[in-house]
Amino acid sequence: MFVAISGTPGTGKTAVCERLRDDGYQVVDLNKLASETDSVVGVDSERNVDIVDADLLRVKVRELGNDLVFLDGHFSHLMDVDVSIVLRCNPDELKRRLEAKEWDEKKIRENVEAEAVDAITVESTESGVDTLEVDTTNRSAEQTEEAVLKIVSGESEEFKVGQIDWSEVILDWY
Ligand SMILES: Nc1ncnc2c1ncn2[C@@H]1O[C@H](COP(=O)(O)OP(=O)(O)OP(=O)(O)O)[C@@H](O)[C@H]1O
Numbered sequence: 001m002f003v004a005i006s007g008t009p010g011t012g013k014t015a016v017c018e019r020l021r022d023d024g025y026q027v028v029d030l031n032k033l034a035s036e037t038d039s040v041v042g043v044d045s046e047r048n049v050d051i052v053d054a055d056l057l058r059v060k061v062r063e064l065g066n067d068l069v070f071l072d073g074h075f076s077h078l079m080d081v082d083v084s085i086v087l088r089c090n091p092d093e094l095k096r097r098l099e100a101k102e103w104d105e106k107k108i109r110e111n112v113e114a115e116a117v118d119a120i121t122v123e124s125t126e127s128g129v130d131t132l133e134v135d136t137t138n139r140s141a142e143q144t145e146e147a148v149l150k151i152v153s154g155e156s157e158e159f160k161v162g163q164i165d166w167s168e169v170i171l172d173w174y
């Protein structure tokens with residue numbers, strides 16, 4: 001079973017995946033897998049991010065086997081996954097997290113805006129994969145791990161898409 005741990009940068013994918021790995025679960029860092037398998041086909045110089053050949057990477061992911069595997073990466077929802085878990089974060093808090101990473105202002109704004117308009121959730125849902133959301137704003141990485149494991153065990157009701165709405169937060173910006 002493949003489980004995508006996706007979400008806007010800074011929502012806490014790697015933080016929760018580190019916990020899952022510590023607890024003995026198989027976790028694959030998709031950015032690392034992409035560079036190790038020559039799936040990076042270019043660099044978007046404007047946005048300063050790698051361009052990945054998703055079709056090629058999908059084949060590489062399939063070669064990982066059939067056990068429970070968590071995929072860490074902001075394009076993991078585009079792989080052949082059984083379920084896609086999109087981590088979410090209030091844009092104001094996300095901005096603080098990305099500032100702490102010392103990202104430049106333009107990149108922070110782009111990502112905070114993508115979070116505000118549910119970009120990854122929309123992309124994941126439109127790809128047809130079963131998509132759930134976990135709000136990490138007031139959840140520790142530990143609590144996020146609990147939520148992820150709950151979803152994997154089939155208790156996904158409380159994480160259904162449609163409950164997270166940052167439009168009020170955006171209105172405060174203008
Ligand atoms: N649940 C959380 N609560 C508070 N802070 C968190 C939480 N999860 C992660 N953080 C902090 O937010 C920052 C970004 O987290 P992390 O690197 O896990 O995000 P990411 O989604 O993997 O981002 P990227 O796509 O850039 O790899 C880190 O400084 C981390 O310590």
Ligand SMILES: [Mg+2]
Pocket residue numbers: 013014015
């Ligand atoms: Mg990460």
